[in-house]
Amino acid sequence: xxxxxxxxxxxxxxEVNLTEERKAxxxxxxxRSIDLARQLGQISSRSIINSLILKxxxxxxxxxxxxxxxxxxxxxxxxxxxxxxLYTIKVKVNEEVxxxxxxxxxxKAEWEARRAERRLEEAAELEAKxxxxxxxxxxxxxxxxxxxxxVAERLVKLEAKGKAEVAAKVAERFERSLEAHQxxxxxxxxxxxxxxxxxxxxxxxxxxxxxAAAEKEDExxxxxxxxxxxxEGKIGAASNVINSVRxxxxxxxxxxxxxxxxxxxxxxxxxxxxxxxAETKLQASVYAEAFDLAQESIRASQEAKxxxxxxxxxxxxxxxxxxxxxxxxxxxxxxVRIKVE
Amino acid sequence: MxxxxxxxxxxxxxxxxxxxxxxxxxxxxxAKAEELMQETFLKVWVYMEKGPFGSAQGREVKNIRxxxxxxxxxxxxxxxxxxxxxxxxxxxxxxxFIEPAGADQKDLEKEVLLNEVKDQINDLPEDYKQILIMRxxxxxxxxxxxxxxxxxxxxxxxxxxxxxMMLKSRFKI
Numbered sequence: 459x460x461x462x463x464x465x466x467x468x469x470x471x472x473e474v475n476l477t478e479e480r481k482a483x484x485x486x487x488x489x490r491s492i493d494l495a496r497q498l499g500q501i502s503s504r505s506i507i508n509s510l511i512l513k514x515x516x517x518x519x520x521x522x523x524x525x526x527x528x529x530x531x532x533x534x535x536x537x538x539x540x541x542x543x544l545y546t547i548k549v550k551v552n553e554e555v556x557x558x559x560x561x562x563x564x565x566k567a568e569w570e571a572r573r574a575e576r577r578l579e580e581a582a583e584l585e586a587k588x589x590x591x592x593x594x595x596x597x598x599x600x601x602x603x604x605x606x607x608x609v610a611e612r613l614v615k616l617e618a619k620g621k622a623e624v625a626a627k628v629a630e631r632f633e634r635s636l637e638a639h640q641x642x643x644x645x646x647x648x649x650x651x652x653x654x655x656x657x658x659x660x661x662x663x664x665x666x667x668x669x670a671a672a673e674k675e676d677e678x679x680x681x682x683x684x685x686x687x688x689x690e691g692k693i694g695a696a697s698n699v700i701n702s703v704r705x706x707x708x709x710x711x712x713x714x715x716x717x718x719x720x721x722x723x724x725x726x727x728x729x730x731x732x733x734x735x736a737e738t739k740l741q742a743s744v745y746a747e748a749f750d751l752a753q754e755s756i757r758a759s760q761e762a763k764x765x766x767x768x769x770x771x772x773x774x775x776x777x778x779x780x781x782x783x784x785x786x787x788x789x790x791x792x793x794v795r796i797k798v799e
Numbered sequence: 800m801x802x803x804x805x806x807x808x809x810x811x812x813x814x815x816x817x818x819x820x821x822x823x824x825x826x827x828x829x830a831k832a833e834e835l836m837q838e839t840f841l842k843v844w845v846y847m848e849k850g851p852f853g854s855a856q857g858r859e860v861k862n863i864r865x866x867x868x869x870x871x872x873x874x875x876x877x878x879x880x881x882x883x884x885x886x887x888x889x890x891x892x893x894x895x896f897i898e899p900a901g902a903d904q905k906d907l908e909k910e911v912l913l914n915e916v917k918d919q920i921n922d923l924p925e926d927y928k929q930i931l932i933m934r935x936x937x938x939x940x941x942x943x944x945x946x947x948x949x950x951x952x953x954x955x956x957x958x959x960x961x962x963x964m965m966l967k968s969r970f971k972i
Binding site for chain 2: 463464466467468469470471473474475476480481484485487488489491492561562
């Protein structure tokens with residue numbers, strides 16, 4: 459009975475061994491990490507630490523250094539700005555280690571979003587000190603773009619996995635934070651060319667998604683579990699879009715005329731109704747129709763949002779307010795309004 | 800503080816194989832088991848040098864063997880949790896098989912054996928799995944397991960018994 463298992467286990471455990479050579483190699487890696495960490499604990503010159511860290515270290519040693527000198531170098535580096543000796547540690551060690559240690563796509567997206575924000579905060583700090591020079595500006599702009607792009611990639615990945623809800627949550631938070639940083643964004647130099655480029659990028663991505671959806675068309679007919687999951691994902695996405703648009707309208711309400719609000723809310727109501735229909739079809743296992751209804755619901759939500767945006771732009775021009783430029787970031791569905799200087 | 804370094808390396812010579820084996824039977828992946836084993840020793844060194852949570856106050860470790868198992872166990876649990884999140888995410892099926900070691904008959908038999916053990920043991924809940932592996936792979940006594948896991952020795956004995964019963968009922972072995 460269970461003795462068979464124990465015999466098997468007993469036999470198996472004898473087969474699992476480190477060879478002497480392997481054991482020695484692993485030991486030497488531990489020794490190297492320990493010695494390096496000890497040296498770093500004693501070294502005070504930051505430039506030496508910089509060069510040591512950037513040259514040769516395995517990720518294991520990074521983690522160890524954070525543990526050992528955690529109270530010192532790596533924390534000190536957290537406040538570093540472009541041009542500081544410790545800035546490299548902040549960006550290349552602290553942030554990369556954290557990125558490497560993050561497992562889920564959601565957490566990775568969150569972290570990249572946070573990194574993008576950190577670049578903006580740095581720009582703001584430099585600006586406040588009157589030290590936002592061209593070099594730092596270009597560096598921060600480039601890094602910001604890079605992080606935003608990575609957020610976009612993760613969001614697309616999340617959507618593809620049917621985790622539209624999570625994607626929407628991350629996107630919304632990022633969007634709000636970018637809104638809070640709009641002055642800085644303009645200062646870092648998001649140019650018109652760049653905006654055009656980003657828009658094109660978004661359009662291409664959207665097109666790719668449409669194609670993928672078309673490919674699924676045939677599959678949808680047979681109603682397998684993958685089809686059900688895809689439909690549920692679509693419905694989840696539709697529900698997210700409704701929620702974000704509702705919040706968007708709420709936020710803009712104060713700035714809008716009654717007409718625009720009524721129009722947008724009517725469109726949103728339609729989106730809501732379509733979603734309910736989609737859910738009913740899903741319950742009845744009519745997936746193809748449920749999928750299409752969810753798609754229509756998303757379209758209605760987008761129209762609601764567009765109604766607000768159009769009206770708003772018009773009003774701003776009429777009011778002769780500061781010229782506003784709507785910048786779509788590389789993150790699908792995320793736009794930032796910035797003042798044009 | 801070079802004492803800690805020596806202490807740790809002596810502990811490595813003595814226990815690296817056992818900790819590696821423990822990690823292997825928990826994750827069934829050679830490279831991951833090596834990594835977890837290394838991390839275990841490094842964590843213990845950091846603890847001896849810096850104390851818990853980087854309090855900068857080094858701590859003496861009384862029973863280094865039990866402490867190594869405890870640290871390894873925590874690292875493994877973290878790893879399994881992360882991996883679960885990720886695989887729910889990505890549905891990757893890597894690490895499902897123990898990689899073939901070679902083509903000859905003996906390697907093949909070994910592979911089959913390990914895969915059988917893996918299938919059976921992986922069917923148990925994690926807390927039973929850890930205790931059975933400590934008992935039958937690491938040959939720890941129930942009271943030693945109790946020390947590692949901060950449990951009562953009787954409780955450990957009960958869980959060992961129950962774990963075996965589970966295997967029996969599931970596989971009718």
